[in-house]
Structure formats: structure tokens, C-alpha cells
Amino acid sequence: MSDTVIEVNGLTKRYGATTAVDGISFTISRGEIFGLLGPNGAGKTTTILMLLGLSDVTAGTVRVLGHDPGREPLQVKSRVGYLPDSVGFYDNLTAFENLIYTARLIGIPAAERQERIEAALERVGLSSVADARVGTFSRGMRQRLGLAEILMKKAAIAILDEPTSGLDPQATAELLEIIRGLRRDGVAVLLSSHLLDRVQSICDRVALFDKGRIVLMGTVPQLARQVLGGGYHVEVEADGAGLADKLAQVPGVRSVERLGPSRFRLLSEDDVRPQAAAAVVNAGGALRRLSVEEPSLDAIYNRYFQNREVAHAA
Amino acid sequence: MNRSVTDVEHKPVASANRWFSRAQREGSPWRGLGVVFLKELADNLSSARMLVLEFLMLLFGAVVVYIAAEQLREGTAEDPFLFMRLFAPPREPLLTFVTVISILVPLMAIGLGFDAINGEHNRRTLSRILAQPIYRDALLLGKFLAALATLTISLVILWLLVIGFGLVRLGIPPNGEELARALVFLLVTVCYAGVWLALAMLFSVVFRAPATAALTTLGLWLFFALLWPALARPIAELIAPPDIRYLMLGLPTPDTLMWQIALARLSPGTLYSEAITAILNPETRALGPLFLDQLQGMVRGAPLPFWESVALAWPQTVALIAAAILLFVVGYILFQRQEVRA
Numbered sequence: 282m283s284d285t286v287i288e289v290n291g292l293t294k295r296y297g298a299t300t301a302v303d304g305i306s307f308t309i310s311r312g313e314i315f316g317l318l319g320p321n322g323a324g325k326t327t328t329i330l331m332l333l334g335l336s337d338v339t340a341g342t343v344r345v346l347g348h349d350p351g352r353e354p355l356q357v358k359s360r361v362g363y364l365p366d367s368v369g370f371y372d373n374l375t376a377f378e379n380l381i382y383t384a385r386l387i388g389i390p391a392a393e394r395q396e397r398i399e400a401a402l403e404r405v406g407l408s409s410v411a412d413a414r415v416g417t418f419s420r421g422m423r424q425r426l427g428l429a430e431i432l433m434k435k436a437a438i439a440i441l442d443e444p445t446s447g448l449d450p451q452a453t454a455e456l457l458e459i460i461r462g463l464r465r466d467g468v469a470v471l472l473s474s475h476l477l478d479r480v481q482s483i484c485d486r487v488a489l490f491d492k493g494r495i496v497l498m499g500t501v502p503q504l505a506r507q508v509l510g511g512g513y514h515v516e517v518e519a520d521g522a523g524l525a526d527k528l529a530q531v532p533g534v535r536s537v538e539r540l541g542p543s544r545f546r547l548l549s550e551d552d553v554r555p556q557a558a559a560a561v562v563n564a565g566g567a568l569r570r571l572s573v574e575e576p577s578l579d580a581i582y583n584r585y586f587q588n589r590e591v592a593h594a595a
Numbered sequence: 596m597n598r599s600v601t602d603v604e605h606k607p608v609a610s611a612n613r614w615f616s617r618a619q620r621e622g623s624p625w626r627g628l629g630v631v632f633l634k635e636l637a638d639n640l641s642s643a644r645m646l647v648l649e650f651l652m653l654l655f656g657a658v659v660v661y662i663a664a665e666q667l668r669e670g671t672a673e674d675p676f677l678f679m680r681l682f683a684p685p686r687e688p689l690l691t692f693v694t695v696i697s698i699l700v701p702l703m704a705i706g707l708g709f710d711a712i713n714g715e716h717n718r719r720t721l722s723r724i725l726a727q728p729i730y731r732d733a734l735l736l737g738k739f740l741a742a743l744a745t746l747t748i749s750l751v752i753l754w755l756l757v758i759g760f761g762l763v764r765l766g767i768p769p770n771g772e773e774l775a776r777a778l779v780f781l782l783v784t785v786c787y788a789g790v791w792l793a794l795a796m797l798f799s800v801v802f803r804a805p806a807t808a809a810l811t812t813l814g815l816w817l818f819f820a821l822l823w824p825a826l827a828r829p830i831a832e833l834i835a836p837p838d839i840r841y842l843m844l845g846l847p848t849p850d851t852l853m854w855q856i857a858l859a860r861l862s863p864g865t866l867y868s869e870a871i872t873a874i875l876n877p878e879t880r881a882l883g884p885l886f887l888d889q890l891q892g893m894v895r896g897a898p899l900p901f902w903e904s905v906a907l908a909w910p911q912t913v914a915l916i917a918a919a920i921l922l923f924v925v926g927y928i929l930f931q932r933q934e935v936r937a
Contacts, residue, residue: 326936330934333726335722335935336934336935352621354621354728354730355621355622355626355729356621356622356728358726358729359727361726362726363722365719365722365723368723369718369719369723370718370720370723371638371718372718373638382634383723383724385630386627386630386631386727388728430723
């Protein structure tokens with residue numbers, strides 16, 4: 282059994298003369314959290330709609346769990362959970378009633394419905410408000426209810442469009458924890474977001490969208506190497522002579538920046554703390570402090586768009 | 596709606612059948628229809644909007660029927676269709692039961708349908724619901740049927756109340772034929788409601804703002820109810836100018852009259868009132884001009900048998916049903932083509 286759950290090849294969407302999505306290709310495997318990044322209007326939501334069969338494909342192929350969402354929508358929709366941007370529920374119904382409606386539409390047998398809904402609400406922490414009207418819910422609670430719906434569905438794939446937008450830090454952390462729980466269950470998660478540091482903390486791989494194309498794709502360290510030329514910042518505080526040269530010789534270090542008389546900042550491709558420490562000690566220096574800063578998606582994102590503007594200007 | 600291929604092939608070719616079945620949608624488009632229907636019905640029956648409309652209908656209906664009953668009590672009981680007079684009094688007072696119904700029923704239908712689809716868009720539930728394994732067919736038809744069922748329930752309640760009131764007040768029970776006519780009246784009213792419901796749902800697909808959909812449908816209803824009957828004649832005279840010979844005699848020109856009647860029948864309200872006239876006034880022999888050959892063998896004032904009245908009202912009823920189906924199909928096509936973004 283193949284591990285690939287989503288396979289997209291040359292996917293294109295045109296609205297008249299405008300091309301919203303221009304020949305993108307990617308694959309997603311079971312149990313992977315895949316992030317879609319990019320500015321507004323880059324084509325992330327349109328791609329998601331095409332994956333679900335909610336929008337027609339102009340060119341290219343999409344295969345979700347082996348099925349074409351345009352031709353076999355029921356097959357796809359019964360195994361994919363979708364949390365749209367600013368999800369809505371029926372405000373006059375309770376949380377439980379909303380989920381019962383969805384459960385009936387999915388076709389969950391009556392005997393299982395109660396139990397699955399209760400388990401799902403328990404997992405997202407909404408059991409206490411199961412019988413409260415959704416009209417009284419805060420935004421964070423609605424997002425969690427949306428996730429509960431996906432859990433209840435026992436979907437193989439979860440597609441989340443800006444799940445953390447508008448949430449306070451606490452609610453965001455809770456939501457991300459639930460998403461990690463999904464990964465532990467072997468669910469593939471496709472996540473689209475603006476909040477880069479949050480995305481970084483949970484995504485296995487990311488794809489950067491720009492004007493309908495995927496311009497960068499891979500794990501964060503890979504992208505860091507590609508855009509920033511390595512992304513790890515290792516800070517070394519050590520006393521000694523000629524340390525700058527010794528540190529520059531450590532394999533994997535791209536550059537050494539002197540921050541002060543005893544402080545150096547290394548830009549490297551990997552976490553080279555052990556090697557840097559060894560270099561300092563071998564040179565006879567006294568190591569005082571060693572820390573590492575992982576490549577930041579924010580920095581990658583900004584550098585990429587900076588480069589693009591420079592290229593345009595040039 | 597189901598793109599299945601019926602038995603048109605005389606010689607089924609294996610490969611052609613395979614191609615046809617590949618082009619068909621997988622699964623049933625009616626999957627989830629019952630679920631949507633029940634949920635929408637429950638919502639409709641418990642919504643404040645419906646309660647207000649029902650209350651209005653009961654209030655108006657009760658008052659009008661009470662007045663009609665009082666009038667009848669003063670009159671004679673020789674009339675074989677006394678019960679029918681409760682619905683459509685012969686002396687045509689200002690407000691009859693039928694008038695009240697023909698105003699309130701479109702209002703209720705529009706009130707139920709105007710925010711069917713755009714309401715889901717605005718509440719942001721549409722993309723979530725369509726991400727479940729159902730087709731858009733089931734959603735649209737479920738909402739339509741639920742609204743129609745709600746209307747039918749309200750009309751049946753009113754209908755029963757009127758019949759019960761008549762029984763109590765007039766002291767005589769309706770005979771079998773009167774009951775049958777009253778039942779047909781109910782069915783035709785439901786068909787009439789279906790037309791306005793389909794139109795309101797069509798506009799709810801087209802317009803994103805429910806208020807726009809509601810006002811447009813109401814505007815069209817007012818236009819057809821108030822303006823169109825007056826416009827039918829000038830337009831008919833434009834298409835088929837009256838003949839001077841008939842004008843001299845003071846008679847309407849047949850061609851012009853035919854055009855006038857045909858144009859007037861474009862309004863659902865006209866179709867409804869014609870059908871109702873045939874059903875509730877058993878003496879009605881023809882809807883439209885009475886020709887001499889129809890008068891042959893007629894006994895003046897004698898009522899038509901039940902099935903003859905139904906046959907008289909049948910074309911109008913079929914036209915109402917056809918209009919409802921047509922409007923629904925247009926709304927369906929537009930909804931299928933619409934892109935749903937959260």
C-alpha cells in the first residue's frame with residue numbers, strides 16, 4: 282500500500298484570463314504535516330478547493346487517496362476533513378446538534394454517532410459545552426469544534442485553511458497540540474497559514490506559493506540552505522587568540538561574524554555546535570557560551586521576497 | 596438531474612456502455628437528501644420568522660372566514676355548495692379567504708426561500724457542508740422540499756381550522772364533493788407556493804445578500820400581482836390591434852382578447868386565481884371568454900361535476916407546476932456552476 286495520500290501534477294486553474302494556480306506539483310504522504318505558505322492571493326485556497334473537488338480543475342491531475350476529486354467526489358469527501366478559513370456553524374443549534382448533522386450527512390451509523398461525537402469533543406476540550414449553542418462560542422472554540430468534526434469523521438487527510446488566524450497565543454498553542462495529535466494518529470495534515478513561526482514548529486515540509494506557483498518546497502533546513510545559504514546561527518562566546526579563523530575552518534560554516542571581542546556568530550548549514558566547541562578547545566581557548574538559532578521561516582520568507590524584488594529591480 | 600442514460604440503445608455495445616457509465620457521476624445525487632430535509636424542516640418550524648408568518652396567516656384567515664360565515668348565516672341554506680361560499684363568497688366582499696391566501700402564501704414562500712443558499716454562504720457553513728460526501732443536488736432539493744413541507748403544514752392547519760370553524764358555525768357538515776374541492780384547492784395552493792419558493796431560491800443563489808434576493812422576489816411578485824394585469828391589455832393591443840368592426844359593435848376583437856388572456860396567464864397569480872375560480876365556484880364553465888358552442892346544452896346556473904371542474908383547472912395547475920420546476924432547474928444550474936469559497 283502506497284504511502285502517498287495526495288498527488289498533484291501540473292495543477293492549473295484559470296479564471297478567464299487570470300491564472301490563479303499555474304502548474305503546481307507536490308505529493309503528501311501519510312502522517313505528514315505539510316504547510317502551504319505564501320502571500321494572500323497566491324493560490325493556496327484555490328489549490329485546497331481543487332483538492333476537495335469544490336472547484337473545477339482547468340488542467341493537470343489531482344489524486345487524493347487514489348481518487349480524482351472531480352470525478353469521484355463522494356469517495357474523496359468521505360475521507361477528507363476540511364476546516365475552512367473562519368469556519369461557520371449553525372448558531373441556533375448546539376455543538377452536539379451541529380456534529381450530529383454532519384455525522385448524518387457523512388453516513389455514520391446511528392449506533393456509533395453518539396460515541397464518536399463525545400470522543401471527538403473530549404479530545405478538543407469542548408465536552409463541557411457540548412449542549413451550548415454555537416452562537417455563544419468564541420472563535421477559538423469554533424475552530425476546535427471544526428477540528429472535532431474532522432476527528433469524528435476519522436478522516437485520513439485533514440485540510441486546514443488558516444486554522445490559527447485570529448486566535449490568541451494560548452488558543453493557538455492548544456490548536457497546534459491537537460494538530461500534532463492528528464499526526465500521531467497517522468492522519469496527513471495539509472495546513473495553510475501566515476503565521477510562519479507557528480507553521481515552522483509543526484510542519485514537516487512546507488511549500489511556498491507565489492503568484493500561483495510553488496517556488497520553494499522542502500523541509501525548513503533544506504529551504505534555509507537554499508535561500509539563506511544555511512540558516513543556522515551558532516553563537517560562540519570564547520576567549521582566545523585567532524579563534525575567528527579556526528571557527529571559519531569548521532566544515533559547514535559559511536561565515537563568521539565578530540560581534541564583540543569574544544563573541545562570534547557563525548552562519549552554518551547545520552547545527553555545528555559540537556564542532557565549534559571542539560575547534561575552540563583545540564585552539565586552546567576558553568569556551569564560555571554556546572547557543573544555536575535554528576533557521577527561521579520568517580527569515581527565509583523575507584529573504585526570498587527580497588531577492589525577488591532585487592531581481593525585478595535588476 | 597441524474598445523468599444516467601436510459602435505454603435508448605437498441606443494440607447495447609459493451610464498450611459504449613462502459614464509456615457512458617464512466618461519464619456518469621459516482622454515487623447517488625440524493626444521498627443525504629433526507630438528512631438535509633429533516634434538519635431544514637426542524638429549523639423552519641422553530642424559527643421566529645415562520646412563527647410570525649403563520650400567526651399572520653391564521654389571524655387574517657380566521658377573521659375573513661368569520662365574516663364570511665356570518666354573512667352565510669344570514670342567507671339561505673338552499674345552496675348545495677354552502678361550504679364553498681366560505682372560501683369564495685358569491686357577493687365578493689372586499690376581502691375573501693382566497694384573496695388573503697393569494698397574498699399571504701407567496702409572502703410565506705418568499706420568506707422561506709430568500710436566504711436558502713446565500714444564508715449558508717454568509718454564515719460560512721456552505722463550504723463545510725459541501726465538504727461532506729453529498730452532492731449539491733441533495734442540498735438544494737432538501738431545502739426546497741423542506742420549505743414546501745413547512746408551507747403545506749401551515750396551509751393544512753389553516754384549512755382544517757376553516758373547515759372546523761365552518762362546521763361549528765354553519766351547523767352543517769360539508770358533503771363529499773365539497774371536501775374534495777377543498778382538498779384540490781389546498782393542492783393547487785401548494786403548487787402556487789412552489790412557484791414563488793422556486794423563484795426566491797433562484798434569487799438566493801444569484802444574489803449574495805439575502806435582502807437583495809428578498810426584495811427582488813417581492814418586487815416581482817408585486818409587479819405580477821398589481822401591474823401585469825393592467826399591462827396585459829395594452830401589450831395585447833400592440834401585438835394584435837383591435838379590429839374596427841368589433842370596436843364599432845362594442846365587442847372585443849377575438850385575436851386581441853386571446854393575446855390579452857395569454858399574456859395575463861404569464862403571471863402565476865392569474866393562473867392561480869383562474870384555477871381556484873374553477874374549483875371553488877362550481878358554476879364556472881370556462882376560464883376565459885365563453886363561446887357560443889360551449890353554451891350549447893348548458894343549463895344556466897347548474898354547477899359542473901367535480902371532475903369537470905378539475906379538468907377545467909388542470910391546465911393552469913400544470914402550468915404552475917411547470918413554472919416551479921423550470922425556476923428550480925435554473926437555480927440548480929446556477930448553483931452547480933457557482934464556486935464556493937469559505
